[in-house]
Amino acid sequence: MQVVHVSAECYPLAKVGGLADVIGALPKYQQQHKTNAKVIMPFYDTAFIQTHNTATVTEFELTIHQKNYTVSVLQLEEDAMMDTIFLIKIPQLLDRERIYGYEDDVERFTTFQNAVLTWICNWQDLPDIIHCHDHHTGLIPFMTLQCPAYSALKTIPTIFSIHNAQYQGQFSHDKQFLLPEFDHNHVGLLDWDGMINPMAAAIKCAWKVTTVSTSYLQELQKKANGLEHLLAHEKGKSFGILNGIDPDIWNPATDPMIVKNYTMDTFATGKKKNKTWICDSYGLDPEKPLFAFIGRFVYEKAADVLSAAVDAFLTHNKELSVMILGSGSTAIEDELRILQEKYQGNFNVHIGYNEQLSHRIYAGADFLLMPSRVEPCGLNQLYALRYGTIPIVRETGGLKDTVIDMGDDGVGISHRHASIHDIHHSINRALSLYKDTSKYHSIQKKGMKLDHSWNASAQHYKKLYLSVTKN
Numbered sequence: 001m002q003v004v005h006v007s008a009e010c011y012p013l014a015k016v017g018g019l020a021d022v023i024g025a026l027p028k029y030q031q032q033h034k035t036n037a038k039v040i041m042p043f044y045d046t047a048f049i050q051t052h053n054t055a056t057v058t059e060f061e062l063t064i065h066q067k068n069y070t071v072s073v074l075q076l077e078e079d080a081m082m083d084t085i086f087l088i089k090i091p092q093l094l095d096r097e098r099i100y101g102y103e104d105d106v107e108r109f110t111t112f113q114n115a116v117l118t119w120i121c122n123w124q125d126l127p128d129i130i131h132c133h134d135h136h137t138g139l140i141p142f143m144t145l146q147c148p149a150y151s152a153l154k155t156i157p158t159i160f161s162i163h164n165a166q167y168q169g170q171f172s173h174d175k176q177f178l179l180p181e182f183d184h185n186h187v188g189l190l191d192w193d194g195m196i197n198p199m200a201a202a203i204k205c206a207w208k209v210t211t212v213s214t215s216y217l218q219e220l221q222k223k224a225n226g227l228e229h230l231l232a233h234e235k236g237k238s239f240g241i242l243n244g245i246d247p248d249i250w251n252p253a254t255d256p257m258i259v260k261n262y263t264m265d266t267f268a269t270g271k272k273k274n275k276t277w278i279c280d281s282y283g284l285d286p287e288k289p290l291f292a293f294i295g296r297f298v299y300e301k302a303a304d305v306l307s308a309a310v311d312a313f314l315t316h317n318k319e320l321s322v323m324i325l326g327s328g329s330t331a332i333e334d335e336l337r338i339l340q341e342k343y344q345g346n347f348n349v350h351i352g353y354n355e356q357l358s359h360r361i362y363a364g365a366d367f368l369l370m371p372s373r374v375e376p377c378g379l380n381q382l383y384a385l386r387y388g389t390i391p392i393v394r395e396t397g398g399l400k401d402t403v404i405d406m407g408d409d410g411v412g413i414s415h416r417h418a419s420i421h422d423i424h425h426s427i428n429r430a431l432s433l434y435k436d437t438s439k440y441h442s443i444q445k446k447g448m449k450l451d452h453s454w455n456a457s458a459q460h461y462k463k464l465y466l467s468v469t470k471n
């Protein structure tokens, strides 16, 4: 079976968040389950892509509304895995430093999707499945069904995976010209609330829809940034398939980015060395339990509540250290800088994106805070578990599905609300646990033993693919 993943991100080439990790890992595991998986993504000007040689696979002209684009399809020359990844280069449009956040993102990603379909239409062996990820690729299921230009792909099943329903990519109907000609009797398939909504279009047109955890799927049917009724209506074709992690990259025994590697037998001493590095680098006391947060400072991650909770906690209790890595809302970044001044020795923050530091924090922290308001799957808690760091999570989405509270014989600490009160309660429970070394170590070890690799998920996807193909 041949599957083509179409995505805006793929680790290590271009990463903003969890989507990249998923697309960087899932195809590898699908190969092991006899699914020939390819990835098609944009060619950006990221550091990784800039420093790797590429070879041209093909070139063609694309015309959209009298505008001509020269498209090249490239592959990275080195690295065994790279023969599965294809990069769509459209000069001046896609090859920029950042992945998202440009004024012409609508044009960038509609053109990308058109280039992908134009290329695939010319393949000798058409794929069995086109698997699209998030709204940047959400027009594909509509276009394969409705645009005569892509009629060769009409019978190819499309799967749409929702990694984050918060972002839907809406744009005005005035920009319909960015799509090839289609039957206007079906324009309603593109529409949601008077706008072209690529995520809604994908939910309507894809043969199957998946979300990255079962709890998230259920939550979306009640609250999905305006798409809840649509998701409830389409629940018959929707499935929750939990993300996995790539143990080749996220393995404390071999991870080249951490200070000291460790195994299940050496985790206590190994983690201590990593913790000492963080504490020395960021002016924290290694004798105190270290709580960390890694992520985007956005509403969904409840970084605002976390900052207020940390402030209120540290005013009364200095028996812990807190280390934060992330970026996002400038208001939250500013608040965290104030805490950095106010609680020197107990609190520090690294504003920005830093892959190596994130690995070191997973390895060196004692607890990882994830008070998220919304968490489709969440990978951080899975990395934390693998690195012997106990996750403290709010019961939502994938966090609810993967972190059982230690009171119920689980491997983490969970709370109901994204509130200061609940976060404080969980921190207090963590502080008590930290003092009970043997219990603390046994929970760490139990978490490290869990298998969150992609094997189970790859099998679920395969079953889903088989349900829509004849193979």
Ligand code: ADP
Binding pocket: 016, 017, 018, 019, 021, 294, 295, 296, 325, 326, 327, 352, 353, 354, 355, 358, 377, 378, 379, 380
């Ligand atoms: P989301 O995709 O919603 O941001 P996920 O939990 O699915 O959240 O994935 C987040 C990924 O991004 C993880 O690999 C995490 O380690 C990484 N990450 C987030 N922020 C940063 C940062 N500032 N520096 C390094 N890695 C980060």
